[in-house]
Amino acid sequence: MDFHDLKKALDQPGAAHAMHELMARLYPICRSITGDGVRQTLRVLREYVPVEIREIPSGTQVFDWTIPLEWNIRDAYIADIHGRRVVDFQANNLHVVSYSRAVKGRMPLQELREHLHTLPDHPDWIPYRTAYYKEAWGFCLSHRQYEALQDPEYDVCIDATLGNGHLTYGELHLPGLRDEEVLVSCHVCHPSLCNDNLSGIAVATFLAQALTTTSRTYSYRFLFIPGTIGSIAWLATNRERVSKIRHGLVLTGVGDPGHVTYKKSRRGDAEIDRVMQYVLATSGRKHDVIDFYPYGYDERQYCSPGFNLPVGCFMRTPHGQYPQYHTSADNLDFVQPSSLRESLETCLTACCVLENNRTYVSQNQSCEPQLGRRGLYRAIAGQREGSFNEMALLWVLNMSDGQHSLFDIADRSRLPFEQIHSAAEALVHHGLLR
Secondary structure: HHHHHHHHHHOOOHHHHHHHHHHHHHOOOOOOOOOOOHHHHHHOOOOOOOOEEEEEEOOOEEOOOOOOEEEEEEEEEOOOOOOOOOEEEEOHHEEEEEOOOOOEEEEEEEHHHHEEOOOOOOOOEEEEOOOOOOOOOOOOOOOOHHHHHOOEEEEEEEEEEEEEEEEEEEEEOOOOOOEEEEEEEEEEHHHHHHHHHHHHHHHHHHHHHHHHHOOOOOOOEEEEEEEOOOHHHHHOOOOOOOHOOEEEEEEEOOOOOOOOOEEEOOOOOOOOHHHHHHHHHHOOOOOEOOOOOOOOOOOOHHHHOOOOOEEEEEEEEOOOOOOOOEEOOOOOOOOOHHHHHHHHHHHHHHHHHHHHEEEEEEEEOOOOOOOOOHOOOOOOOOOOOHEEEEEEEHHHEEEEEEEHHHHHHHHHHOOHHHHHHHHHHHHHHOOEEE
């Protein structure tokens, strides 16, 4: 990938809105860590990129974990004694605690309240709750709905199944000139939540789409997986591939209006960490870079000590630090097309740096070569025009000792990588570098 390809990918008319439209298609689907919602989501993605749908049977041992039973839900509601649905899964799939066991019957309001979850501080929002790996059931509703429950009894129905099935995930491998891989991972296990789930899926999909249209030095592997159990399962069943991963990003929460946050890998000084810090620093936009900590998303599995992969986490506002997190307010209005585009641009720029990073050796190690007679130096001494290009040439010549890559030079000079790369190409053309 060169920088022309980058600009072409970003300048496609409506790319930002196309990502938002993909999210709108996926938004109504009820996803969980297993089940038909994940399959339906992956089938939609296959319209954009050739994702392979893979499945692992329930009961399969993956390190210290076991692939859980598959959960599917058809309907759920709380109805008053007149049959009117006062809480309806069909209206919002967040209303049911994910992985709730089947329930049907009439129960006193006092007993029902023990299974209800609300957000009193945000009385119009519905919370998102899960009951993975335990037998339980429950409903989530707005606090206003909760306060309106006054009847002595209610009919309760959760029409769901929990039985032997599969864990489903999507995988896309884009081969490059080298077997060494860049891993891009996002989670597909949340229901109607936009920033914390769908934004990562959308940006990963359009990043993959852009990479399919260009030549690649690295191979790229995209994983669309259920959170935690998905990355554990992939690592357990693909150990022979893990050694090929040279760089990696987990994408999550990349569509909110906050500024970008990059969480470094466990190594802290991996090339992907340095590249992401450089790309953000030279973007001119506000951003944060934070150290690794063993909580968050799937980076904590990729960075577990048994693997210690160079995988960081790219996000905007970190999880739990915006009020809409894990609530119905994390909707299509909360996620901004401009934020999606900026996130995609950052990821594509990082890929361009990784793809074009080379190490050269100057053919004139003893003092500078004469650039003027080769047409590489400004014609009249003292002119300001072209000074940045001249500085790029001088930096590349001075640092190309076989020990410093183009990225090392760009990082030290704080010049745009594109200028450093162009300078190197010009010097190679004139026989001054190899």
